[in-house]
Amino acid sequence: MNNFFFCSPTKYIFGRDVENEAGRRIADEGGKKALIVIGGGSVVRSGLLDRVTKSLDEAGIAHTLLSGIQPNPVDTKVYEGIRQARAEKCDFILAVGGGSVIDTSKAIAAGVPYDGDFWDFFMGKPVEKALPVGVVLTIPAAGSEGSGNTVITRLDGLHKISIRSPYLLRPKFALMNPELTYTLPFSQTAAGVADMMSHIFERYFSQTEGVEITDRLCEGALKAIMAEALKIKATPTDYDARANIMWSGTVAHNGVLGVGRQEDWASHGLEHELSAVYGVTHGAGLAVIFPAWMTFMADCQPQRGAQLARRVFDIVDDDDRSAALKGIERLKAFYREMQLPTTLAELGIPEPDIDLLVKKVHENKGTPFGFYRPLFPADSRKIYELAR
Amino acid sequence: MNNFFFCSPTKYIFGRDVENEAGRRIADEGGKKALIVIGGGSVVRSGLLDRVTKSLDEAGIAHTLLSGIQPNPVDTKVYEGIRQARAEKCDFILAVGGGSVIDTSKAIAAGVPYDGDFWDFFMGKPVEKALPVGVVLTIPAAGSEGSGNTVITRLDGLHKISIRSPYLLRPKFALMNPELTYTLPFSQTAAGVADMMSHIFERYFSQTEGVEITDRLCEGALKAIMAEALKIKATPTDYDARANIMWSGTVAHNGVLGVGRQEDWASHGLEHELSAVYGVTHGAGLAVIFPAWMTFMADCQPQRGAQLARRVFDIVDDDDRSAALKGIERLKAFYREMQLPTTLAELGIPEPDIDLLVKKVHENKGTPFGFYRPLFPADSRKIYELAR
Numbered sequence: 194m195n196n197f198f199f200c201s202p203t204k205y206i207f208g209r210d211v212e213n214e215a216g217r218r219i220a221d222e223g224g225k226k227a228l229i230v231i232g233g234g235s236v237v238r239s240g241l242l243d244r245v246t247k248s249l250d251e252a253g254i255a256h257t258l259l260s261g262i263q264p265n266p267v268d269t270k271v272y273e274g275i276r277q278a279r280a281e282k283c284d285f286i287l288a289v290g291g292g293s294v295i296d297t298s299k300a301i302a303a304g305v306p307y308d309g310d311f312w313d314f315f316m317g318k319p320v321e322k323a324l325p326v327g328v329v330l331t332i333p334a335a336g337s338e339g340s341g342n343t344v345i346t347r348l349d350g351l352h353k354i355s356i357r358s359p360y361l362l363r364p365k366f367a368l369m370n371p372e373l374t375y376t377l378p379f380s381q382t383a384a385g386v387a388d389m390m391s392h393i394f395e396r397y398f399s400q401t402e403g404v405e406i407t408d409r410l411c412e413g414a415l416k417a418i419m420a421e422a423l424k425i426k427a428t429p430t431d432y433d434a435r436a437n438i439m440w441s442g443t444v445a446h447n448g449v450l451g452v453g454r455q456e457d458w459a460s461h462g463l464e465h466e467l468s469a470v471y472g473v474t475h476g477a478g479l480a481v482i483f484p485a486w487m488t489f490m491a492d493c494q495p496q497r498g499a500q501l502a503r504r505v506f507d508i509v510d511d512d513d514r515s516a517a518l519k520g521i522e523r524l525k526a527f528y529r530e531m532q533l534p535t536t537l538a539e540l541g542i543p544e545p546d547i548d549l550l551v552k553k554v555h556e557n558k559g560t561p562f563g564f565y566r567p568l569f570p571a572d573s574r575k576i577y578e579l580a581r
Numbered sequence: 582m583n584n585f586f587f588c589s590p591t592k593y594i595f596g597r598d599v600e601n602e603a604g605r606r607i608a609d610e611g612g613k614k615a616l617i618v619i620g621g622g623s624v625v626r627s628g629l630l631d632r633v634t635k636s637l638d639e640a641g642i643a644h645t646l647l648s649g650i651q652p653n654p655v656d657t658k659v660y661e662g663i664r665q666a667r668a669e670k671c672d673f674i675l676a677v678g679g680g681s682v683i684d685t686s687k688a689i690a691a692g693v694p695y696d697g698d699f700w701d702f703f704m705g706k707p708v709e710k711a712l713p714v715g716v717v718l719t720i721p722a723a724g725s726e727g728s729g730n731t732v733i734t735r736l737d738g739l740h741k742i743s744i745r746s747p748y749l750l751r752p753k754f755a756l757m758n759p760e761l762t763y764t765l766p767f768s769q770t771a772a773g774v775a776d777m778m779s780h781i782f783e784r785y786f787s788q789t790e791g792v793e794i795t796d797r798l799c800e801g802a803l804k805a806i807m808a809e810a811l812k813i814k815a816t817p818t819d820y821d822a823r824a825n826i827m828w829s830g831t832v833a834h835n836g837v838l839g840v841g842r843q844e845d846w847a848s849h850g851l852e853h854e855l856s857a858v859y860g861v862t863h864g865a866g867l868a869v870i871f872p873a874w875m876t877f878m879a880d881c882q883p884q885r886g887a888q889l890a891r892r893v894f895d896i897v898d899d900d901d902r903s904a905a906l907k908g909i910e911r912l913k914a915f916y917r918e919m920q921l922p923t924t925l926a927e928l929g930i931p932e933p934d935i936d937l938l939v940k941k942v943h944e945n946k947g948t949p950f951g952f953y954r955p956l957f958p959a960d961s962r963k964i965y966e967l968a969r
Contacts, residue, residue: 194759194824196596201589207841208584371582403821405809406829409801417797433791436582440841441794449837453595453828 194403194453201447203339204366207440211368212329215245215287216252222325222365224285226255228278230298232262232290236331241373245289245329257281259301265468265475266293267348271311274301278324286326288364292335292344292388292475295328299343299362302326315345320358328367333374333439334385334476336392336446338367346469352557353465367443371435379426383531384476386422386438389445390415391479395458396451398490398497398565404454411450412504414441419527426531459563460486463576466554471542480533481540484525485580491517494566537580547577582791582841589835591727592754595828599756600717603633603675604640610713610753612673614643616666618686620650620678624719629761633677633717645669647689653856653863654681655736659699662689666712674714676752680723680732680776680863683716687731687750690714703733708746716755721762721827722773722864724780724834726755734857740945741853755831759823767814771919772864774810774826777833778803779867783846784839786878786885786953792842799838800892802829807915814919847951848874851964854942859930868921869928872913873968879905882954925968935965 206214219227227249229242236242242258249256259274278286278301288298302324304311314320328338337343341362344355356362374382397411418441424434444450463486464478491498491514499513502520510516525535534540551573554562561567568576594602607615615637617630624630630646637644647662666674666689676686690712692699702708716726725731729750732743744750762770785799806829812822832838851874852866879886879902887901890908898904913923922928939961942950949955956964 194596194821194828196599198592198594200592204586204588205840206586208582211584403824406802406805406825406832409805410798410832411801413797413799413801414794417794421793433582436791436841437794440582444794444798444837449832452593453824 195401195455197452199448199452200360201339201363201449202360203364203447205339205369205443206366207369207436209370209372211370212241212245212373213248214368215327215329216248216250216254218366218368219249219254219285219287219327220252222285222327224254224325226257226281226283227285227287228274228281228283228301229256229258229287229289230262230274230294230301231258231260232294236289239376241329241331242289245287254285256287257283262290262294262297264293265346265353265472266297267346268312269348270297271300271304271345274298275304275311278305284324286324287329288326289329289331291330291332292337295326295335295337295364296343296345298326299323299337300345303358303362312347314356315354320356320361323358323361326362326364328364330367330369330439331373332377332381332385333442334388336389336442338364338369339443339447344465353469354557355461369439369443371432371439374435374439375430379429380532382425382438383422383533384474384480385442386418386476386531387480387528387533388476389442390418391460391476391483392445393450394483395461396454396456397501398457399454400565401454407450407452407454408500412501414444414450415505417441422531455564457563457565459565459568462554462558462562463573465557466550467540467542470546470549470553473540473542477534477540480528481535481537481580482576484521484528484535485576487517487521487524488579489572489576490566491521497565545577545581547574550577583789583843585840587836587840588748589727589751589837590748591752591835593727593757593831594754595757595824597758597760599758600629600632600761601636602756603715603717604636604638604642606754606756607637607642607673607675607715608640610673610715612642612713614645614669614671615673615675616662616669616671616689617644617646617675617677618650618662618682618689619646619648620682624677627764629717629719630677633675642673644675645671650678650682650685652681653734653741653860654685655734656700657736658685659688659692659733662686663692663699666693672712674712675717676714677717677719679718679720680725683714683723683725683752684731684733686714687711687725688733691746691750700735702744703735703742708744708749711746711749714750714752716752718755718757718827719761720765720769720773721830722776724777724830726752726757727831727835732853741857742945743849757827757831759820759827762823762827763818767817768920770813770826771810771921772862772868773830774806774864774919775868775916775921776864777830778806779848779864779871780833781838782871783849784842784844785889786845787842788953789842795838795840795842796888800889802832802838803893805829810919843952845951845953847953847956850942850946850950851961853945854938855928855930858934858937858941861928861930865922865928868916869923869925869968870964872909872916872923873964875905875909875912876967877960877964878954879909885953925965933965933969935962938965
């Protein structure tokens with residue numbers, strides 16, 4: 194086990210009706226005026242935004258709205274939010290949405306008190322100050338509500354880059370009402386499930402020895418996620434299944450499953466290029482990339498994949514490579530049951546420009562990148578080929 | 582799943598040599614003068630106290646020492662610590678030890694800024710203010726380094742009572758070096774393992790439905806703990822095994838395994854009377870009480886025990902009661918392998934005063950107590966009888 198620092202200071206307030214606490218919670222954190230950040234119109238149409246603004250009004254919190262955040266959120270909306278928050282003298286950012294809205298909110302929060310270009314942080318400058326961020330979560334997927342990460346796409350150059358500030362970018366609170374997810378299209382629930390599973394895989398596939406406690410926690414979480422996801426498929430308004438999936442998305446990414454181990458994150462790098470170039474849904478892209486990446490690893494480094502297969506998919510097979518491959522088949526079968534794509538063609542990319550993808554991923558991530566087995570361009574190419 | 586609030590703000594700094602950061606961490610929290618709380622002489626003899634005080638000196642943190650905290654810590658040492666901290670104008674409490682030292686430190690921290698008798702908090706008054714507490718952990722067991730709980734025994738009346746303040750009593754930081762546990766007597770490592778497993782059982786045995794994610798995390802943690810504990814038995818200086826057990830003790834009790842579910846805690850009540858009356862080691866007492874409590878439950882409410890048996894002990898048996906009983910046998914076999922007692926006689930209490938134990942546990946815990954199946958005096962009596 195590696196040395197580690199871990200702290201998860203976000204206050205999780207979980208259950209029915211908790212979105213109505215938004216105003217009071219902002220007041221508790223010392224906020225006076227909030228920039229509310231939302232995506233498309235669904236939070237307006239559902240009445241959620243009204244309930245949230247009412248709770249702010251009742252708590253005496255002034256507010257202004259930034260809307261129109263899209264999936265794979267872009268820098269232009271961050272610049273817009275920074276300008277608006279400064280002009281309106283906001284001292285708090287409230288994200289009402291899923292990962293894209295939360296990630297945009299975090300980037301705005303870091304950018305407002307910074308004199309330079311916020312993109313500097315994505316080029317390596319450490320965040321030293323940020324406005325506090327709160328979250329009303331509507332999509333369980335990215336885990337951004339409990340993480341110190343944000344991923345933003347540079348619109349002009351199609352660069353999708355993530356930054357991590359373990360402490361400053363963690364939301365102060367996350368209000369999590371599973372009922373808000375009842376009306377998600379099934380494809381979005383499914384993509385979210387693939388996203389949270391991938392956050393566990395990135396931590397699970399590690400070269401670090403002697404990490405049984407986190408191995409077992411990862412394996413348990415994966416089993417729970419798959420079982421509960423299928424319950425949602427059967428009954429979209431199954432409260433407990435929705436609650437399990439919502440909380441699993443947080444657990445998968447708040448860090449507790451990764452302590453003391455070298456994490457991988459190559460697959461996220463490979464997928465980010467798909468999202469940046471082809472605009473695909475991040476979770477759906479991961480459902481394609483991960484089985485391909487695991488298949489590549491089964492040939493050269495099968496141990497972890499074999500353990501996953503045996504412990505999570507109950508594969509009985511003494512040969513590591515063979516066990517790993519059988520596990521991948523089970524994983525793909527689960528994704529298909531969730532109506533997720535498992536090939537680039539199914540993802541709507543029948544003719545992927547693999548030269549471009551390989552070039553860009555190594556431009557953004559360096560050479561080699563990833564830690565379970567660092568990837569060189571020939572490896573990345575092979576994985577994209579396996580994903581066809 | 583029940584609604585819940587969860588926050589785990591403690592900073593965990595984990596790995597080799599981290600005890601040398603004590604001074605700097607106290608300074609980061611704004612401390613100027615620390616009351617260092619220790620148990621017996623082992624932290625002195627091992628040189629740990631010297632290393633810690635050196636780090637405080639280097640960081641310019643003044644300090645004074647309170648020593649002699651015993652297992653099952655008592656109120657008299659809390660009163661002594663409160664007087665000393667006030668006289669010496671301490672603004673920080675640094676616990677260097679295991680659960681007893683940390684629990685005493687928390688009670689002192691709550692008592693110093695309070696005008697009345699600190700025991701009021703144990704009689705139901707909420708803690709509203711407390712000095713910050715830091716921890717250098719030497720015994721993985723109680724999980725007090727990451728919890729908001731403290732358990733203190735009233736010496737005059739043999740009352741052992743716990744209080745919980747989810748936020749205020751959580752340590753600001755916990756410095757966790759697995760190497761510090763190499764020299765623990767095996768019996769103490771084993772009792773610690775039984776203690777952390779019991780913290781998971783108390784959460785696992787729940788009436789709350791629809792909590793698959795925490796079920797699976799609990800089951801995974803139990804599997805990891807048992808595997809790693811046996812590695813320590815074989816090789817006391819196995820760093821990774823020590824690290825897994827140390828971190829498991831924290832995970833077992835920092836709350837993440839209990840969110841969204843009604844926890845039980847009857848067995849801790851039953852055991853606390855054994856510790857209070859007979860002075861037995863808490864963990865060893867739990868190794869006796871839990872199998873007895875589970876046996877009682879197998880007869881009247883076997884579902885959870887059966888799931889535990891099937892998922893953690895790989896029992897294949899369709900009948901819930903029978904599966905649960907087989908699981909309990911496996912658990913006892915594991916405890917015996919860890920050289921733990923599984924009966925009151927083996928615990929050194931061949932003639933338990935069951936009348937007294939039943940009377941006192943209902944005096945302290947009320948009637949009924951526990952949540953998985955609330956216990957009336959006839960039930961408590963039966964469980965103590967099963968433990969003989």
